[in-house]
Amino acid sequence: MKMKLAVLTGGGDCPGLNGAVKWVTKSAMDSWLSSKRSINFEVIGVTEGWRGLVDVNPEDPKSLEKYIRPLDEETVRTWDRYGGTNLGTSRTNPFNPKNDRSEILLDNIKKLGVDVVVAIGGEDTLGAAYRLHKLGVKTVGIPKTIDNDLMGTDYSLGFDTAVNVIMEEIDRLRTTAGSHSRIFVVETMGRHAGWLALHGGECSGAYIILIPEYPFNLDEVAHLLQERKGREIRYAIIVVAEGAKVAGRDEFIQSGKMDEFGHVALGGIAKYVAEEIEARTSFETRHLTLSHLQRGGTPSAHDRLMARWYGIAAVDMIINEDFGRMASLQRGEITSAPLKECIGKLKLVDIEKNYDKDRYNGRRSIIG
Structure with missing residues (x-):
């Protein structure tokens, strides 16, 4: 046959x-x-x-x-x-x-x-x-x-390689962040699911991780950063998924043009968060969008x-x-x-199981 x-x-x-x-x-x-x-x-x-x-x-x-x-x-x-x-x-x-x-x-x-x-x-x-x-x-x-x-x-x-890219880029970013005592907001892909941001942030030791499954409050983000000040830590890394949302707002749309499956391009959340952090805390803050770097490499x-x-x-x-x-x-x-x-339904981050809603990061209690 x-x-x-x-x-x-x-x-x-x-x-x-x-x-x-x-x-x-x-x-x-x-x-x-x-x-x-x-x-x-x-x-x-x-x-x-x-x-x-x-x-x-x-x-x-x-x-x-x-x-x-x-x-x-x-x-x-x-x-x-x-x-x-x-x-x-x-x-x-x-x-x-x-x-x-x-x-x-x-x-x-x-x-x-x-x-x-x-x-x-x-x-x-x-x-x-x-x-x-x-x-x-x-x-x-x-x-x-x-x-x-x-x-x-x-x-x-593709997931494991992409997480490694996020980790490696943040490892590089730490040297300049520490040198200048800056906060860096790093934007990853992740339209509806926060797995990339969560695992990439956990692997790289990000202080705050913002994901689509849990809308965040900017005042609380600023409070977490101010609370950390004075602990001999000169910088902070924040990882945010492109589809993450500020409480009460929709996701940030980069382009209103739809592809053949009805999707618009998301992006811009890192820039917005960086600007809001600096306005609320006066901490020098920069943003970086990893974009298609996450798809590349061997x-x-x-x-x-x-x-x-x-x-x-x-x-x-x-x-x-x-x-x-x-x-x-x-x-x-x-x-x-x-x-x-x-199809028709996505596998999303289980907030109760995988996410710390108070610290905007991965859970520190896994069993039980």
């Missing part, structure tokens, strides 16, 4: 994507494994995410060359060492109600002879994969989002390992005909979860 797999990466890029593509390809085309199963796989990589499957013209060789890449073990041999995505990505939504191209998508999948689509992405990308599954296309998902906010899994590709050891495990699991799911599901990590074990249960 011959089966053709199409693998794509959608949404924001991050370290770990190339490793997932590598291990889908190597697991599917492994000659030793092939001799023990009844399926022979062909693997193609789709460039630019869902856009590639929508815009490709299967009857035009130039279009095929642009959007479709034949993959084999030799091609992907070194991919797991590199960040970003060699296949490219986009925020294209083939089911966008303002520009629904789902019929074109289905027609192209049929013309390309694709039997299974392996989608690597976050809630939006996997949401499109689920809708495709409901239309009769065999789909399998691999979780990717540096926000680590996907339901159905304890871990999403994958950490953990992301390389998870990419391997998820890629292998995706092929296992295909062999076992577990379609419409996503590879996942639950309680330390690799398993799978229905795509239906992984």
Whole structure:
């Protein structure tokens, strides 16, 4: 039996994507494994995410060359060492109600002879994969989002590397903050979930961490900083997620322009908090937005390992005909979860379990 797999990466890029593509390809085309199963796989990589499957013209060789890449073990041999995505990505939504191209998508999948689509992405990308599954296309998902906010899994590709970037940048920031006795407000990504800010802040020893799940009071932030003064501490680091909100206010919007999934760009909260702190305390305060630095760089050891495990699991799911599901990590074990249960709701920080509301930081009591 011959089966053709199409693998794509959608949404924001991050370290770990190339490793997932590598291990889908190597697991599917492994000659030793092939001799023990009844399926022979062909693997193609789709460039630019869902856009590639929508815009490709299967009857035009130039279009095929642009959007479709034949993959084999030799091609992907070194991919797991590199960040970003060699296949490219986009925020294209083939089911966008303002520009629904789902019929074109289905027609192209049929013309390309694709039997299974392996989608690597976050809630939006996997949401499109689920809708495709409901239309009769065999789909399998691999979780990717540096926000680590996907339901159905304890871990999403890219999160560990992004936390390491936050930690490393704050480590560098401390030298100049201490030299000038300044407060620095560092803005991380995190639209709805504060996992990046919380874990990045905890790892780097931030004094205050502000997250979307718990609106904060600026007077209380200022009080915490003033309370610290005189303890021979010359500076302070505050980490704030881009989606964090001042009590009674909405999040800060960088641009009102929406992407195809209905999202606007957030940003500007760090600048506002820094200005308000300086006005309330007279402490010299600066702000820094890490932005896309968090998506860059080579994958950490953990992301390389998870990419391997998820890629292998995706092929296992295909062999076992577990379609419409996503590879996942639950309680330390690799398993799978229905795509239906992984979209439509986000995994947010549990304030009572993980956050100290009085000190605006991680809890200092874990058990009990």
